[in-house]
Amino acid sequence: MVHIFLLALCLFFSSSVPSHGSVQDFCVADYLAPEGPAGYSCKKPANVTVADFVYSLAKSGNTTNIINAAVTPAFAAQLPGVNGLGISIARLDLAPSGVIPLHTHPGGSEILVVIQGKISAGFISSSANTVYLKTLKKGDIMVFPQGLLHFQVNAGGTKAIAFVSFSSPSPGLQILDFALFANDFPSMLVEKTTFLDDAQVKKLKGVLGGTG
Ligand SMILES: *[C@@H]1O[C@H](CO)[C@@H](O)[C@H](O)[C@H]1NC(C)=O
Ligand SMILES: *[C@@H]1O[C@H](CO)[C@@H](O)[C@H](O)[C@H]1NC(C)=O
Numbered sequence: 001m002v003h004i005f006l007l008a009l010c011l012f013f014s015s016s017v018p019s020h021g022s023v024q025d026f027c028v029a030d031y032l033a034p035e036g037p038a039g040y041s042c043k044k045p046a047n048v049t050v051a052d053f054v055y056s057l058a059k060s061g062n063t064t065n066i067i068n069a070a071v072t073p074a075f076a077a078q079l080p081g082v083n084g085l086g087i088s089i090a091r092l093d094l095a096p097s098g099v100i101p102l103h104t105h106p107g108g109s110e111i112l113v114v115i116q117g118k119i120s121a122g123f124i125s126s127s128a129n130t131v132y133l134k135t136l137k138k139g140d141i142m143v144f145p146q147g148l149l150h151f152q153v154n155a156g157g158t159k160a161i162a163f164v165s166f167s168s169p170s171p172g173l174q175i176l177d178f179a180l181f182a183n184d185f186p187s188m189l190v191e192k193t194t195f196l197d198d199a200q201v202k203k204l205k206g207v208l209g210g211t212g
Contacts (some may be wrong), residue, residue: 027084053081067096076169108168117160123150
């Protein structure tokens with residue numbers, strides 16, 4: 001009986017207690033190696049410095065553009081320390097008429113906190129197409145579940161700022177209008193697949209720089 005217990009104990013320790021060598025505190029992105037589905041390879045721990053974990057989102061993004069808004073990401077591609085940790089963050093700046101158009105982050109859920117101004121935000125569920133809308137003021141937060149189409153619009157008439165964090169180091173960002181009208185997606189197929197007419201598609205392609 002005692003022997004069996006000791007044997008079980010030995011097996012337990014040999015199989016389930018990791019050796020020191022296999023414990024990994026972090027996997028700071030090694031930008032010199034290619035990125036795979038699981039993220040970047042890890043830098044050698046000896047080459048990691050505190051700078052790999054620090055970034056600044058103090059500066060406003062440039063909102064002089066068609067959406068009058070800017071998204072400044074601190075994803076794994078910008079902040080190597082978040083690689084492998086399942087988190088990241090970004091800053092949103094919205095000029096008075098700014099809008100982050102309907103978009104999705106295929107890789108992660110989002111939580112937003114308004115730190116200045118007022119923002120109307122919403123998302124659309126995937127099966128019922130239910131719209132969840134709210135105008136948020138300073139200090140309010142809102143959750144956007146992974147993969148769902150959502151947007152943020154300045155609702156205050158003054159500059160608005162928010163920070164958004166993600167449950168992924170590389171959540172991705174696909175803006176619906178850019179996917180439809182800012183590339184070489186043939187107009188005929190855009191019309192077929194969206195039910196928009198030729199004039200509407202040509203106009204949007206003109207505004208957003210699409211061809212075809
Ligand atoms: C690690 O740092 C050393 C010394 O600075 C450098 O020579 C080497 O290329 C670095 N290795 C990697 C994988 O970055
Ligand atoms: C902001 O972007 C606009 C348009 O690209 C550009 O003309 C302007 O110089 C930029 N402003 C700053 C401060 O970088």
